[in-house]
Amino acid sequence: MDTAQFNEALAHIRRFETMLVEDGALILKFWLHLSKKEQYKRLKKLEKNPHTRRSVSKRDWRHAKLYDQFVKTAEQAIRQTDSGEAPWLLVEATDWRYRDLTVARTVLESLAKHLSLESAQSEITTQSKPLTPTGTLPSTLTILDTVDLSQCLRAQEYSQALETYQGQLHRLAWAAYEQKCSTIIVFEGWDAGGKGGAIRRMTQAMDARLYRVISTAAPTDEERVHHYLWRFWRHIPRAGRVTIYDRSWYGRVLVERVEGFAKEKEWQRAYLEINDFEEQFAKHGNVVIKFWIHVSQDEQLRRFQEREKIPYKKHKITDEDWRNREKWDVADLLVKKMAQLPEQTKN
Amino acid sequence: MDTAQFNEALAHIRRFETMLVEDGALILKFWLHLSKKEQYKRLKKLEKNPHTRRSVSKRDWRHAKLYDQFVKTAEQAIRQTDSGEAPWLLVEATDWRYRDLTVARTVLESLAKHLSLESAQSEITTQSKPLTPTGTLPSTLTILDTVDLSQCLRAQEYSQALETYQGQLHRLAWAAYEQKCSTIIVFEGWDAGGKGGAIRRMTQAMDARLYRVISTAAPTDEERVHHYLWRFWRHIPRAGRVTIYDRSWYGRVLVERVEGFAKEKEWQRAYLEINDFEEQFAKHGNVVIKFWIHVSQDEQLRRFQEREKIPYKKHKITDEDWRNREKWDVADLLVKKMAQLPEQTKN
Known part of the structure; x- marks a missing residue:
């Protein structure tokens, strides 16, 4: 050293x-x-x-x-x-x-x-108030506004590409295992964006011994009595393995902020803490990949309605999803703020 | 094999x-x-x-x-x-x-x-009812009735014996460590019986690297979604170490039964499960020691009142302790039943 x-x-x-x-x-x-x-x-x-x-x-x-x-x-x-x-x-x-x-x-x-x-x-200390759409964030154009939502792939192209890339992923996961290079993959995005589907396509390709998927729900009371990052720290992958987080620590600056669970000074410093956390993991020779799965508000509505109609998709939609939808404007602002964050570690 | x-x-x-x-x-x-x-x-x-x-x-x-x-x-x-x-x-x-x-x-x-x-x-399935003192257990004489509660030790004798035995315990704990022989020590007994004090005298004697004390409170929601023995399994000592349980799996056949948290068929089979659990640990070449710290109902009352008067002992007494006291007769029956259990593994 x-x-x-x-x-x-x-x-x-x-x-x-x-x-x-x-x-x-x-x-x-x-x-x-x-x-x-x-x-x-x-x-x-x-x-x-x-x-x-x-x-x-x-x-x-x-x-x-x-x-x-x-x-x-x-x-x-x-x-x-x-x-x-x-x-x-x-x-x-x-x-x-x-x-x-x-x-x-x-x-x-x-x-x-x-x-x-x-x-x-x-x-x-006063309890932090849930954010209202008239929040103080400036509604500037960010990278998210420039996402082309009309992109699509024909079925045949899709299945060919899927097979190719799944094959590569399979081999790369084993190669990373041999080099003891660990990977963290984070999925965030709007409800019904398709995080689960994207994760499933990845896990299909990898040997089950090499990865874990961590789904983030409301914290258990064991998690609540620790620092908010603790519940994610405990699932950091072993050398050469992959942890896929289905929702993550970004909840601190999104849902927890929107709902008023985190006080202002808490989520304010969370940006720095998160950067530090990811940076340390990457500096150690590991890989951090973060996906924001983006859909428009209209597309989300269409998918919600579809989920309510199809029996085997019904369990995927709850009253809470509809309630969250009402906070779209607020969440949108926060996501944009998150996407504006300075790029960290380039290595 | x-x-x-x-x-x-x-x-x-x-x-x-x-x-x-x-x-x-x-x-x-x-x-x-x-x-x-x-x-x-x-x-x-x-x-x-x-x-x-x-x-x-x-x-x-x-x-x-x-x-x-x-x-x-x-x-x-x-x-x-x-x-x-x-x-x-x-x-x-x-x-x-x-x-x-x-x-x-x-x-x-x-x-x-x-x-x-x-x-x-x-x-x-009907929800199990909390036990009433007119329960079906025969109030027979057991080993607990024969405990001589008038036993006492003079202060000087006590401190001499304490020093001798703490010294022995210190050396034995290291010897067990070297032989990779693990030990489970269970403390059960009436509230205010002095479990905490007894445990403290033991831990004073042992190197802090060699033991852990697990205090059993109400299960966290992480513990509640597992089998009731899981929360104790997870703290089984590593080779050569000691785990001291301040209250334990016997809660299943005591407090959980008294309060009606465990259904009848659940606590019925718990006796067998507990025997099996302890037996497996012992058969592995390890040591299981269980203490029931016994005081009379009158002595408990005296200690409760003392705790309420002394400022630094106040936090040790709660309304729940007083409520539990009202269930003495029921608990007494259960404890006697527990003490009547056939002796298990002798090795």
Whole structure:
């Protein structure tokens, strides 16, 4: 790892901590300091005692020999990740009484301060209102307005192309598996746009061992008590695999914003957090692909009505779909704002 | 694995499948049959094609060479785990059209049958009533009635013994870690009996890397959509570690029964399922220890009142605790029934 990579990694850590703090977490970081001599003495002593011998590994000794180098690197890491919201606390650990008391007292004082701050804030925070079509977003032309919705493919062309590309996808998925290159594919778009169908054509082509499809519904209560990105983090693919997200973290800046579930400052910072999240995954040598499946408002209406008529499609349409349709104008604005976001990582 | 172990393993699989079926699952097991010659031909063909080469491993060839042995063992396994509720379906897999159609048709028919059965059953099932003190359980004397509640220890004796045993526990936990022997410790008992305190004395003694404490509260909605044992299965310790359950699967035959959350046939079969679950864990060379922390009804009252008076204990007492107290007689009966269960595995 060269210096540039080292600094970048620390910057990521800083942003990650900021994100947690803004979500209400209290972060305390303790660095327990021992002198080189004292560390050596302790390892020796632990090793001599048959009951504690097991807690000393060869790795511990190897690290102890690199003491000076560790100290130098640690100093840099500490300096660059020491912030007001997530401070480092250096504790002299030679005397265990001093060490324990210092840590305990710091935790106590920080908790007390955090709690009084929290309660002060919750008094002045007002619940965010659902967005109305007269929202403050300027209705400018974006890339979505320029999508040519009249494009179509004849049946025969379609099935030929499908076969060709499915074959390629099959082979590429195995090749990515061999190179341990992971892929995240995100599908967003209007209801009835055909996300499910598009995903099915992809999964038909891939070996079932290589992919997972994650459908995003309302969060379970286990998901609700975590940071909103947690439910997606947990499904990040293993090396060489593919995770397909049928709806995703973009819900934070779309449905959660439209419905007023996320407060203004929450979805405001979500843009940055999402960029960071995707960037980190991509920087790791992985692939991120995002699709917005676009249809016009009229086409959506036609499909909704069709779904209501055809028995095996009936379960795909609910009252909620109709309600969401009423918020088309608002959602449209948000989507356009999302599509205007600066391009991130190009690698 | 000798024949006795093989047969026992199959018996366990059978009971496990029965448990899932009784919980409402539909189980279908397909055995796709290929002749020795045909299998050899296919592996060769897969290996020749550069796009499918990766799906053939050395292990596949090793297994192919053991074909006759595999067939013999498979036949036994299939025969012994073929049951009306979880049947095996042998499918001739040489012709892929026949194979696919047979599997699909079987799934379809089984699902249709299962669904019509389910809806028929749900009509006749009545919701189980919460138990009243005039329940049908005979109030016989059990081991709990013979517990001497006047036992006590002087402060000095206590602290000496505590130190000795905590030291032993510390060393034993590491020894178990080295031998990869896992331990499950279950705490049940009356509210305010002191489960939390007992657990804290144990965890003080053990290295924090070696144990986890799982506190059982009302199930999350993620837990509610699984089999009731799933939430405990997921916390089974890794090799050499300890999981301490503060309340456990015994909730099924205690609180869930008292409150009427579990239907009669559900808690009835829970006794067997629990025995099986613990037995399998123990048979694997692991340790299961269960504590019932017992206090008298009067002592509980005294502790409840104390908790309400002392500020830092206040959060430990809720209205629900008082409500639960009213069900003492019922719970007492159930606990006695539980304690009467035949001793299981002695190994």
